[in-house]
């Protein structure tokens with residue numbers, strides 16, 4: 001108890017000290033101290049003794065509507081402010097013109113708010129010292145003001161992820177006077193925590209004048225609608241380290257000199273309409289080159305091999321042709337005639353340097369022919385190798401896996417490869433996905449290959465000429481989600497060890513020569529959602545349990561020896577033994593279903609289009625403070641996450657980045673949350689998470705594997721928490737697949753939704769009623785509900801949580817509480833004490849969201865309409881109109897009257913009660929939990 005209180009006091013002090021307003025650095029005059037305090041008071045919702053900021057305080061604390069006008073009056077008086085940092089404060093409204101008149105303002109940091117309207121032209125002024133402007137992650141619209149050109153000291157202009165439109169003003173870049181170093185006008189497609197509207201819409205060309213600004217180091221213009229050619233002038237920028245112009249409509253040739261800029265580290269040109277050849281030479285410091293998704297053609301020049309620092313090379317989806325160079329391990333792409341199909345011709349330029357730093361090599365979807373050179377195995381740091389969709393022939397180099405210990409994905413799909421599958425791949429102990437489908441591989445499936453429990457995402461050997469039976473070693477793949485060996489010549493019986501694949505979701509054995517009975521144990525695989533056994537020689541009775549109860553999930557046609565038992569669901573299609581086939585779902589559909597993959601696949605492998613800034617590689621190892629369990633060092637974390645590679649990063653928020661990785665001493669995937677300690681509140685959030693993790697134990701709460709608290713290479717504090725990997729991602733992904741690149745494509749069934757609701761309710765009941773002192777989560781929302789491999793829900797992210805202590809010295813108001821708009825109770829900011837009722841409110845919103853598929857922050861919920869009001873107006877008689885149309889129920893119409901009355905209405909009723917505006921109208925957690933569990937049990941029994 002005592003340590004909890006001490007912790008809370010420390011946390012409280014930290015909240016105070018780390019308040020963003022405290023970062024307002026002003027000159028050390030009395031006046032500026034008063035400015036600072038005024039802002040502090042404002043932030044805490046206390047009285048504002050100076051009256052400077054009293055106008056800001058509004059009861060509508062959540063959105064601070066009406067900020068704009070009042071901010072302007074107050075700001076004009078803050079004459080000594082040098083640095084204004086109000087990032088991540090949920091500020092809305094427009095940016096006041098008066099900001100431009102602050103005479104001493106150097107740093108303007110308003111990133112990650114909800115500011116709308118135009119960027120005021122007043123910001124640009126010849127007489128002001130403005131040097132840093134960061135308005136990233138807002139909803140600003142209109143054009144980029146020309147006047148910014150006038151700021152003589154401007155070095156950073158970061159407008160990424162807004163709704164800006166118009167052209168990039170050419171006059172912004174004045175070669176003679178500009179000190180500009182960083183220009184970021186990119187939209188951010190991929191960050192999980194960023195809402196969809198963050199898309200800049202800049203059009204027109206890249207101004208030639210940009211190349212006059214020799215002080216530039218970083219240019220990001222990606223994900224806009226820029227057209228025209230890349231100006232030659234950009235090659236004149238001597239110290240450029242990053243040029244990112246992916247995802248535009250740029251065309252024409254890339255200026256050759258651009259590749260040669262010696263300072264260049266990152267060059268992203270992907271997903272445009274660029275033409276020409278792959279460069280002969282690139283700058284010596286280049287680490288990432290993305291030219292994917294363009295119209296580059298021709299052969300690959302050998303000299304590219306001199307780019308010895310290259311870590312990422314993505315040339316996929318172009319028109320590259322000719323023989324894949326022999327010495328790809330040296331990346332020596334020989335200019336030689338196309339020796340079609342003659343993989344025996346090897347010209348080996350041994351003098352070429354090894355690209356030993358390469359982590360990702362992607363050349364899929366081109367017209368490359370010839371063999372895969374054996375030297376590919378020299379790329380020992382390789383994480384991903386994709387050569388799919390080419391015309392490669394010959395054998396896969398033997399021993400390939402032996403030398404690629406870090407390989408996570410090998411994709412050779414859709415080529416003309418022959419020979420046997422290399423058993424040496426068993427040595428790639430990090431391999432999670434192996435796709436060799438649509439080739440001409442022959443021989444049997446090597447049993448060694450299957451003795452590789454890291455294979456978790458998928459094993460696709462379909463559409464080859466494989467023979468023999470499935471080795472019993474397949475049982476070792478206990479985490480495998482997808483298994484496809486369809487359309488081969490496999491024979492024999494299905495091994496009983498297949499029953500060990502507890503995580504398997506899809507099995508396709510179709511179009512082979514399997515014999516014997518369909519094993520009963522397939523009915524026991526709980527996560528199996530698709531099973532295709534069609535066009536084999538299976539005989540005997542069809543099992544009746546598990547997946548076999550769902551006729552649409554199982555394809556059996558083309559097995560002339562199958563018969564049905566009396567009770568089977570196939571009764572309407574099959575008749576009693578012998579000689580019946582389902583004729584049910586078309587075979588082609590089964591192919592399509594292969595697309596059903598869990599979020600991890602997307603997380604790990606959609607990164608061909610997911611190239612973000614490569615983080616600096618750090619190799620030193622520092623010991624970590626051992627908290628509870630396994631000791632992990634900073635070095636372990638670096639290695640587990642591929643040096644915090646963007647490839648491993650699955651989401652970012654302000655306080656931390658989340659990576660997927662695997663420690664060398666362990667086989668399980670883990671999730672590593674690395675805290676951004678330079679961000680306000682991040683340390684607090686780390687401390688709070690530790691506190692909660694140490695004191696809780698419940699099946700529906702996230703558990704930490706271990707903690708890491710140390711310093712990094714530059715002696716900065718480094719803090720991370722390691723969690724178990726949750727194979728099915730967050731609830732948010734499942735409720736809003738559209739917001740997550742349509743992944744996962746599966747929809748939650750009614751039963752799954754009820755179970756998740758029950759899990760979350762149990763977690764809340766535990767936190768509120770079983771812990772002493774009770775714990776309030778304060779930030780319950782679908783993205784903080786994680787789903788394990790069996791869809792068990794676990795509540796995570798306790799960064800905003802608070803223990804409710806009876807001690808009077810602990811904070812009870814919403815001081816410094818995080819929370820998310822849409823989910824946070826309306827009493828937030830009205831002087832109410834933190835209570836479990838806040839979580840009940842968030843839970844109600846979460847339930848409404850889960851059953852309607854609508855986000856409470858959807859744009860339609862304005863002008864007094866809320867998700868609660870919408871549902872409540874439809875309740876009970878028109879409920880169907882607002883329920884998620886994608887909600888399914890095995891074999892039944894989910895909107896049938898009985899289902900509605902028995903489950904959906906009671907659930908929605910609970911949700912509506914929980915999300916009442918007034919705390920006193922909401923039921924207690926215990927009652928909520930009991931009710932949900934009762935509904936859940938009734939559902940299970942039916």
Ligand SMILES: *[C@@H]1O[C@H](CO)[C@@H](O)[C@H](O)[C@H]1NC(C)=O
Nearest residue numbers: 050051052053073074076077
């Ligand atoms: C700002 O300063 C002016 C004059 O210095 C004063 O008249 C005005 O009341 C001040 N405004 C606020 C909001 O303090």
Ligand SMILES: *[C@@H]1O[C@H](CO)[C@@H](O)[C@H](O)[C@H]1NC(C)=O
Nearest residue numbers: 111134136158160182184218
């Ligand atoms: C732009 O601002 C965002 C938000 O603060 C930040 O994450 C990003 O690193 C900045 N980009 C550059 C190039 O400074």
Ligand SMILES: *[C@@H]1O[C@H](CO)[C@@H](O)[C@H](O)[C@H]1NC(C)=O
Nearest residue numbers: 149171173174175176177178
């Ligand atoms: C560029 O800056 C210089 C020096 O401040 C100024 O004289 C010149 O007019 C500017 N050029 C343009 C096109 O604005």
Ligand SMILES: *[C@@H]1O[C@H](CO)[C@@H](O)[C@H](O)[C@H]1NC(C)=O
Nearest residue numbers: 174175176208209210212233
């Ligand atoms: C800047 O670039 C433009 C277009 O390339 C050119 O016409 C102009 O002379 C350059 N100005 C300076 C000051 O270098």
Ligand SMILES: *[C@@H]1O[C@H](CO)[C@@H](O)[C@H](O)[C@H]1NC(C)=O
Nearest residue numbers: 213214215216237238239240
């Ligand atoms: C480029 O960097 C070098 C070394 O840091 C520096 O001396 C030089 O002034 C820079 N050039 C420009 C145009 O900023």
